[in-house]
Amino acid sequence: MPGWTRHEGRALPLPLENVDTDQLIPARFMSAPRSAGYGGFLLHDLRYDSEGALRPDFPLNRPEAAGASVLIARRNFGGGSSREAAVYALVDAGFRAVIAPSFGDIFSSNAVNNGLLPARLPAEAVEALLEAAPLELAVDLDAGTITGEGQAHRFELDPVWRLKLVNGWDDIDLTAAHDEAISAFATRRRAARPWLWLATP
Amino acid sequence: MNGPLTLFDRLWSAHEILRRDDGASLLWVDRHYVHEGSHHAFARLAARGMALAHPALTVGVADHYVPTRGREAADADIARMIRTLEDNATARGFRLFGQHDPRQGIVHVVGPEQGLTLPGMLVVCGDSHTATHGALGAYAFGIGATEVAHVLATQTIWQRKPRRMGLSVEGRTGPAGGANDIPLNSIARLGADGGRGHAIEYAGAAVRALSVEGRLTLCNLSIEGGARSGLIAPDETLLNWLRGRPFAPDGAAWDRAAAEWLTLASDRDAAFDREEGLDAAESAPGVTWGTSPEDALPITGTLPDPERAATASDAARIRAALDYMGLRAGQRLEDVAVDQIFIGSCTNARIEDLRSAAAVLSGRRARVPGLVSPGSALVKAQAEQEGLDRIFVAAGLEWAGSGCSMCVGMNGDIVPPGNRCASTTNRNFRGRQGPGSRTHLMSPAMAAAAAVTGRLADVRPLLSGRDV
Numbered sequence: 001m002p003g004w005t006r007h008e009g010r011a012l013p014l015p016l017e018n019v020d021t022d023q024l025i026p027a028r029f030m031s032a033p034r035s036a037g038y039g040g041f042l043l044h045d046l047r048y049d050s051e052g053a054l055r056p057d058f059p060l061n062r063p064e065a066a067g068a069s070v071l072i073a074r075r076n077f078g079g080g081s082s083r084e085a086a087v088y089a090l091v092d093a094g095f096r097a098v099i100a101p102s103f104g105d106i107f108s109s110n111a112v113n114n115g116l117l118p119a120r121l122p123a124e125a126v127e128a129l130l131e132a133a134p135l136e137l138a139v140d141l142d143a144g145t146i147t148g149e150g151q152a153h154r155f156e157l158d159p160v161w162r163l164k165l166v167n168g169w170d171d172i173d174l175t176a177a178h179d180e181a182i183s184a185f186a187t188r189r190r191a192a193r194p195w196l197w198l199a200t201p
Numbered sequence: 202m203n204g205p206l207t208l209f210d211r212l213w214s215a216h217e218i219l220r221r222d223d224g225a226s227l228l229w230v231d232r233h234y235v236h237e238g239s240h241h242a243f244a245r246l247a248a249r250g251m252a253l254a255h256p257a258l259t260v261g262v263a264d265h266y267v268p269t270r271g272r273e274a275a276d277a278d279i280a281r282m283i284r285t286l287e288d289n290a291t292a293r294g295f296r297l298f299g300q301h302d303p304r305q306g307i308v309h310v311v312g313p314e315q316g317l318t319l320p321g322m323l324v325v326c327g328d329s330h331t332a333t334h335g336a337l338g339a340y341a342f343g344i345g346a347t348e349v350a351h352v353l354a355t356q357t358i359w360q361r362k363p364r365r366m367g368l369s370v371e372g373r374t375g376p377a378g379g380a381n382d383i384p385l386n387s388i389a390r391l392g393a394d395g396g397r398g399h400a401i402e403y404a405g406a407a408v409r410a411l412s413v414e415g416r417l418t419l420c421n422l423s424i425e426g427g428a429r430s431g432l433i434a435p436d437e438t439l440l441n442w443l444r445g446r447p448f449a450p451d452g453a454a455w456d457r458a459a460a461e462w463l464t465l466a467s468d469r470d471a472a473f474d475r476e477e478g479l480d481a482a483e484s485a486p487g488v489t490w491g492t493s494p495e496d497a498l499p500i501t502g503t504l505p506d507p508e509r510a511a512t513a514s515d516a517a518r519i520r521a522a523l524d525y526m527g528l529r530a531g532q533r534l535e536d537v538a539v540d541q542i543f544i545g546s547c548t549n550a551r552i553e554d555l556r557s558a559a560a561v562l563s564g565r566r567a568r569v570p571g572l573v574s575p576g577s578a579l580v581k582a583q584a585e586q587e588g589l590d591r592i593f594v595a596a597g598l599e600w601a602g603s604g605c606s607m608c609v610g611m612n613g614d615i616v617p618p619g620n621r622c623a624s625t626t627n628r629n630f631r632g633r634q635g636p637g638s639r640t641h642l643m644s645p646a647m648a649a650a651a652a653v654t655g656r657l658a659d660v661r662p663l664l665s666g667r668d669v
Contacts, residue, residue, distance in 0.1 A: 198258070
């Protein structure tokens with residue numbers, strides 16, 4: 001995952017609360033390998049009606065959605081299931097940031113692990129952006145700002161997550177540096193609590 | 202660490218290998234459960250040419266895609282998911298409770314049932330309902346595929362310490378709503394994101410009075426309130442439940458472990474970052490009406506009116522939920538007819554859950570069809586030994602095998618579009634039980650009441666004079 005510091009792109013409004021991960025990607029699509037591309041699954045059952053036809057008035061289906069890379073939504077975006085496929089669907093559809101007043105905790109971790117920024121803004125700021133959207137926005141990770149077309153907001157972001165997004169770090173590489181500490185911990189734990197280890201089959 | 206500690210502080214520090222200057226801690230993972238849906242993580246590991254760091258701490262359970270009606274997977278794609286897990290278990294050398302294992306079931310039922318989850322453990326799984334295992338005094342939370350790959354490769358996970366919430370529940374839950382009503386109540390009050398960023402410790406008289414099965418239900422629903430983990434301090438009730446389980450220690454090791462487990466508690470004067478309280482006895486059994494678990498009301502309630510919502514955003518949400526659910530503002534919940542019921546899932550498919558549904562259904566006929574899927578093959582065997590299966594079948598319900606089944610619909614057990622299902626599951630999200638499905642969450646006894654009345658119903662009159 002390549003890192004990024006500043007992103008400029010078109011922001012779309014999705015004025016809904018509780019957009020859970022079951023909506024971001026319905027369960028029936030999750031057996032596909034990632035190489036198949038998950039973008040087409042994004043918000044599938046909101047984008048299409050029960051007959052499989054596109055709902056033309058849904059924000060992601062409108063002409064101005066083409067090329068959009070920032071999504072603006074209401075509270076509790078990405079709550080529910082831990083499915084990382086919800087993030088794959090957003091990323092594969094071209095999104096680099098989601099702006100909302102709150103996010104599901106597991107979704108947020110998954111997002112950062114895939115280079116997608118979950119940007120938390122106060123509800124009033126989100127409402128202002130929803131009102132103005134679609135619009136062109138610049139997201140700056142170092143400055144912690146979202147600006148454009150008369151809008152200027154600061155978002156909260158865990159410093160660890162900022163570093164991961166900026167550097168595109170993979171945790172497995174970072175953890176390798178601590179091999180010795182991990183081994184020593186495992187040895188102590190196993191000696192003190194041998195019942196935690198199962199006989200391997 | 203100095204000063205009084207919470208249970209969560211104790212579990213956290215026992216697993217902290219190191220803490221970086223930026224505040225991220227590297228935590229040791231005692232038990233890692235994987236399932237068919239973990240295929241992305243195994244693919245990631247394979248792409249990097251990495252092995253499992255500790256196959257002896259990894260356990261596979263086939264649950265998300267397994268068939269519950271007959272032995273054949275619904276289609277080739279679903280069969281491939283089950284087979285991929287089997288192939289990974291063989292190639293990677295970890296223990297698997299596969300589709301045909303007599304101990305197979307839902308991972309969050311099987312883990313505690315087998316004694317694979319124990320107090321004091323740090324437990325992770327690529328499934329948000331991993332919070333369930335906190336009922337055993339473990340720090341347990343759901344993770345995503347990237348994190349699953351990291352745990353497979355290193356047996357560790359990076360985390361920033363969550364804030365601590367103490368949720369004290371006084372009073373006593375009745376047989377009608379059971380443990381399910383505590384979280385339905387608290388989520389309705391605090392919101393589906395009310396627990397965000399927190400680990401919740403449940404305490405108080407009502408929690409201590411719960412059976413372990415009830416505690417598993419309670420902790421399971423932590424994530425529906427936004428908390429990645431929920432936990433309960435171990436006590437004698439738990440030790441009695443765990444003793445003799447296949448993977449629990451025995452003999453001198455049990456004595457040593459049990460003594461340690463009883464020290465896993467919050468100090469009397471320990472401070473939480475946030476404290477909340479609830480009275481379990483204060484309302485009628487709960488059901489959800491909308492498309493988020495926070496849309497819960499007592500069964501005696503009426504549906505909200507978007508015109509009276511506090512904000513435009515609330516009004517839009519209520520209107521959209523009523524519209525999707527095919528309901529009207531001001532309608533009485535008890536007037537809502539259902540098309541089918543489902544009793545199952547990691548929330549409510551343990552033996553006590555089946556007993557409480559059977560107590561309502563005994564000698565009665567269901568007016569609508571329904572599926573009963575026990576949480577594990579062992580729960581199924583126990584229920585059959587007790588004759589519960591005959592009660593369900595005599596009532597006209599289908600007695601199925603164990604798995605995630607109609608809670609998530611991945612194995613093909615789905616609610617048809619537009620159908621309304623009274624369900625003992627954990628998510629009433631749009632389309633959760635199948636495209637266009639309409640889900641009302643409730644306890645097993647309440648789902649049984651919906652079956653016999655054909656509508657959302659208060660189970661209490663149906664329990665009158667019955668031994669529950």
